[in-house]
Amino acid sequence: MSVNTTYQLTxxxxxxxxxxxxxxxxxxxxxxxxxxxxxxxxxELSVEYFAFIPLTLCILFHPLYAAIGASLGEIIFGELMLGQFGGIGELEKFITFSLGMFIAGILVRNPLNRKQIIIAVFTGLLVHHLLGTMIDIGKVWVGVEEFEAVPGLAESIVVIEGVALLNDLLFSGVLFALLPTLYLVPRLYGKIEPLLGMKPRDRQVEYSIFQIVTPKLVAVSILLSAIAILSEFLSETEWAFGEWEPEFLGIFGEWFIWIPIGIATIVVLITIQVMRSKSKKNLKGNENLG
Incomplete structure (x- = not known):
């Protein structure tokens, strides 16, 4: 049985x-x-993102739509509205993050299986961060970006990026991805879906890893990775375009961040309310039929 037949949404x-x-x-x-x-x-220890949010949604609901939605949300609310949009270079982050979250979501067959969740989380994060690390190293070696931590030794970028990769996986990855996801997924599974008018994923269905990681998925992943690499390389050349940093942000100051926060909060509340309304209509419809 393929993955597509195990869980369907309208x-x-x-x-x-x-x-x-x-x-x-x-x-x-x-x-x-x-x-x-x-x-x-x-x-440098920093909170790069709260990856448990898209990871939880990808595991509980639809991996593709949750992954792409999260990446687009980062661009709209975390980049455009804050005046930090990097143009074509943002395509690299969009592709690598979406790909990592999607792979993590499809790797979990049983949301109550903690071992599957652990493997899925680290696999998804590794796909995202490793691709980004390889692209950053490639930019220096190819010469589209200047960066020599040790003067005259471009290979030093490997050490710097390697340390950053371990920091992302072991610090942000564990604290803000793995642990919250391990806590939330088993507790929300089977409880949050009915509230939002959806059925839980069928954890009784068994299928092999070869039905998940198909040749088509591998081919698409390679193609998307190539596009991500090309877009990031272009962002460091004269062909870069789409960068946007509005001047009005300097006028309003740091408090401006609360405006997009408020907009995002309203969108969340409206979305949840609409999903719950649809759920109640479906319940009433089933009762009338009964």
């Missing part, structure tokens, strides 16, 4: 998952802007 439900993921993760990204980083020698 087009309306998919869109609701998309909007919910977009607004929730976008809202969380703005809050990370308010959290200061801690410098320990050459290592």
């Amino acid at each position: 087009q309306s439900q998919k869109m609701m998952v998309f909007v919910l993921s977009m607004s929730l993760y976008g809202l969380s990204n703005m809050f990370t802007e308010l959290i200061p980083s801690v410098q320990l020698g050459v290592i």
Whole structure:
């Protein structure tokens, strides 16, 4: 049995998952802007993102729509509304993050199986961060970006990026991705879906890893990775375009961040209310039929 036949949502439900993921993760990204980083020698400990939000939604609901929604939410609420949009270079982050979250979501067959959740979370984060690390190293080696931590030794970027990768996986990855996801998924599974008018994923269905990681998925992943690499390389050249940093942000000051936070919060509340309203209508319809 293929993955597509194990869990089905209507087009309306998919869109609701998309909007919910977009607004929730976008809202969380703005809050990370308010959290200061801690410098320990050459290592900077910072809260890069609250990845447990898209991970939980990808595992419980529809991996594709939740993953893309989260990535778009980061761009809209965490970049555009804050005046930090990096143009074509943002495509790299969009692709690698969406790909990582999607893979994490499809790797979990049983949301109550903690072992599957652990493997899925670290696999998804590794896909996202490793692709980003390889792209950053490639930019220096190819020469589109200048960065030599040790003068005259471009290979030093490998050490710097390697340390950053471990920090992302072992610090942010454990504290703000793995542990919250391990706590939330088993407790929300089977409880939150009916409240939002959806059925839980069928955890009784068994299928092999080869039915999940198909040749088509591998081919699409390679293609998307190539596009991500190209877009990031272009962002460092004269062909870069789409960067946006409005001047009005300097006029309003740091308090301006609360405006997009408020907008994202309203979108979240409206989305949840619409999903609950649809759930109540479905329940009434089933009662009338009964």
